[in-house]
Amino acid sequence: MTRALGRLVVVLVVVAAAAAPWLAPHGSSDQFADYLNAPPMRLHLLDTGGRWHRPFVHPLRLVDRLESRYVEDDSRRVPVRWFAGGHLWSTDAPDAPLLLLGADRLGRDVFSRLLFGARASVGVALAGTLGALLIGVLVGGLAGYAGGLADELAMQAADFVLILPAVYVVLALRATMPLVLEPARIFVLIATILALVGWPMAARGVRAIIAAERRRDYAAAARSLGAGHLRVLVRHLLPAARGFLAVQATLLVPSFILAEATLSFVGLGFVEPTPSWGTMLYEAARNVRDLGAFPWLLSPAAAIVLVALAVQLATAGDTGSGLLWRAGPGRARNLQID
């Protein structure tokens, strides 16, 4: 039950990221000057007279500029328009935008930015995971298949990367590049850095599996039928590591989403105005004391927790043993795969 729920949420998040331009009522940098730091709007069904309508919102009116306090102007009903202008939902009136999660300091829709931000945050995490797994398969596969000195060296290298202080390495690597880059290059850069830091666990696991599998009869049979080393490795041995790689991916994606958030939070990842969950948190936490007044600005934090929780639930059982497996006796040497 919970596993199905977790998987459903993961799929929904990925779909939401992909369909962001359609699901979001507004563009990621549309500004509404009358709605700076406006709170989330409520969708109404009943008007003040107690009559039922299709979902509508009331425009917000600023009553206290100093405290950014808004009240609903319930003399006007602005109906939500469905499937209009290339958006799932939006409103007709430019002075009454649909702000489901409120607006930020610059009057931009937090909900829309959250959706567009998912593309950067989840996208870069997925790309980084893919890269880390690729390096892991390459290094681990070759080390496990070749054995001997190559194996020893590769595993020493993996050990070395594994015990580095990860955050510091990521920061130092990022700092070697110019601070100001265009978003697409930042995306590639972050994904590459994450892949470079995240491969060792994958490599160790793959190596352990390949080293065990290559002694099995079916590998010998493939060899004696005339298959080359590469073919044996790729077609016959690597498929045995599929399950392990899937578990590894589910461990990496949430931690990479967090890594993006941390990097952007300190100003070394994506930068304004590119929406990402990290840049949004950075904007929100500019003045920690303001957080109390505008809690909706922390919705990216909720999104990050939601994704991490969903992944936890979706892989309940797998990652539980995964955690113990990471911590097992002699974790530096003899990994056991069950």
Next chain:
Amino acid sequence: MTTAHRRLIGYAVRRTAFALVLVLLVSSAALVLVDLAPGDVTAELFAAGLGPEAIARERHRLGLDRPLADQYVTWLGRAVRLDLGTSLRYQRPVRDLLGERIGNTALLGACALAVATLVGLPLGVVTGSRRGWLPRAVRAASLTALSVPPLISSLLLALLAARTGWFPVGGTGLAEAGPGALASAATVAWHLTLPTLALALPFAATIERLQSDATAAALAEPHIQAARARGVGDGRLVWRHALRPALRSVAAIYGIIIGTLFSGSFAVEIVTAWPGLGRLMYDALVSRDIYLVAGCAAAGSVFLAAGTLASDVALAALDPRLRQDAP
């Protein structure tokens, strides 16, 4: 001295040697990486309106115009004598800066680890040995807490603090503390509450989950059945007979936890303005202060290596099986 002792010491020595090599490699790499990066600490002078000659003079004074290999050899020669050079930005010896900051990070880390252990271990023993709504609620809470990384937990606690005013949000509070060591200790402890809780939360959950699984596994062992058959009571079974084997698997995670704790501490320090090593490293990177970056990287890897070393040796002492195939 017994053979077992000698083996344990040999193991510790080998691990220490490895840690030293690690420190050397990491700090050298940091120095080279930052040197490769565009711009250096004199970039601000240009913004301050100084001409190219003045900047060149300043670079010469700081030794930044010499070839990298040359700079590196000088740095290495000094580092051997534990002199890590002078911070170009703060104009103070890197060693002094590091000393101040690493103490703060260590304090934060130690407090968080203590809170996480004190909360996580007993809860884990309870959830691993009992059924009912309470253990189930604890389990759900810790699965949720596992998904709240320190960056998020510190932001959420900052939100809570801002709304309720229960505890202060930023800094150490030393500036506005009253006179006397006791008063300043109390102020620091008060300001330490939020960062400690933020950092401890995910680790308390990790420890709870592991201890829970390990307790359940230990209770299924034959020697527990035997003890139960001898008439040992339930409480004694759980808290004496099952605890020791269960603790071993949790002790194994401490090596990893210390690494993650260190990473988490960075985020917490940034959010709550706790003046630790993480903030210093960040400032150093942004201002391209190469000696400070190298120093921070060195201090960070010493910190991490020492933590892992301590936990590995403790584990080897707890579990004789590890010593035999020790690297």
